[in-house]
Amino acid sequence: MRSWEPLSPAQGALREEYVAFVEEGRGDVILRGGPEHLTGSCFVLTPDLLHVLLCFHRKGQFWVQVGGHVEPGDRSLAAGAFREAREESGIETLEPFEPDGAPVDLHRHALSSRFGTCLVHWDVGYVAFADLDALPVVSDESEAVAWFRVDRLPSDTPEDFPVRLRTVLEEMTHRRRASV
Numbered sequence: 001m002r003s004w005e006p007l008s009p010a011q012g013a014l015r016e017e018y019v020a021f022v023e024e025g026r027g028d029v030i031l032r033g034g035p036e037h038l039t040g041s042c043f044v045l046t047p048d049l050l051h052v053l054l055c056f057h058r059k060g061q062f063w064v065q066v067g068g069h070v071e072p073g074d075r076s077l078a079a080g081a082f083r084e085a086r087e088e089s090g091i092e093t094l095e096p097f098e099p100d101g102a103p104v105d106l107h108r109h110a111l112s113s114r115f116g117t118c119l120v121h122w123d124v125g126y127v128a129f130a131d132l133d134a135l136p137v138v139s140d141e142s143e144a145v146a147w148f149r150v151d152r153l154p155s156d157t158p159e160d161f162p163v164r165l166r167t168v169l170e171e172m173t174h175r176r177r178a179s180v
Contacts, residue, residue, distance in 0.1 A: 004102035007174045008167050014106045021122060036120040040081030041067025043104065043168050044089060045150075047129050052150050052165060054157070055088055055142035063148075063157045065125065068141070076100055081126045089130075089145055090137025097127040097172070104171045107164055125164075127172060 006012050022038070043065045044053035054063040066088040067081050074080035078100050085094055097104070105125030136145035148154060150169060153162055 006106075007171050011106055011167065011171075014108065017108075018106055018122060018124070036122065037069075038077060039067060039069055039121045039123045040077045040084065041065050041105075041107075041123050041125045042081045042085035042094075043125055043127050043165070044085055044091070044094060044130055045127060045169075045172070046132050046147075049169055049172060050150060051132055051147045052153075053089055053091075053130065053136060053145065053147055054154070055136075055139075056144040056156075058141055058143055060158075061156075062161075063154045064161065066145075067123070067125070077124055078103075078126050081124070082128060085128055088139045088141055090139065091130050091134045093134060094128040094130050097129065097175075101126075104175075105164060105168045107160075125168065127168065 004015060006015060018038075021036075045051065053066070055066050056062070057064050066085045068084040068088070070077055070080035071083070074083060078096070078098075082094065082096050086092055103124045104127050105123075107123045107125065108120060110120050132147060136147070138145055150165060153165070
């Protein structure tokens with residue numbers, strides 16, 4: 001994460017806070033254990049960046065990208081995010097944009113009491129691709145999983161989700177241009 005230079009200045013400032021959080025070793029920051037810890041999420045997009053796969057989160061009661069806690073068998077935060085994406089979407093053919101590469105998004109958020117002992121998630125977002133005809137399957141952690149156009153998100157997403165998704169799409173567009 002330290003070497004990632006995000007396009008967004010706000011993401012750059014947040015990256016510095018994340019690095020400090022991890023370096024300070026405040027509790028068990030990777031594996032769920034302390035009230036504040038890292039989580040890995042995955043924005044599943046169609047290759048043309050026109051659709052995003054969202055799940056209706058059972059505890060949160062909102063539409064959001066897939067992802068969650070790192071487990072002991074995950075070799076990295078990115079690996080945990082991609083495992084969670086496959087588990088929560090039911091799509092085994094996900095293609096990680098950068099399997100062990102830089103994140104595309106950072107998002108720190110407080111959680112309601114419905115999340116038990118988890119008080120704050122320091123979420124690190126990655127991207128994977130799937131074709132629009134890939135059929136998602138509902139998991140134990142969600143009530144629904146569906147594709148949405150990125151410009152027609154459902155109304156019951158977290159308030160800041162549209163901005164977060166736009167930042168991810170801008171980061172992806174920038175990276176694609178830079179790699180040509």
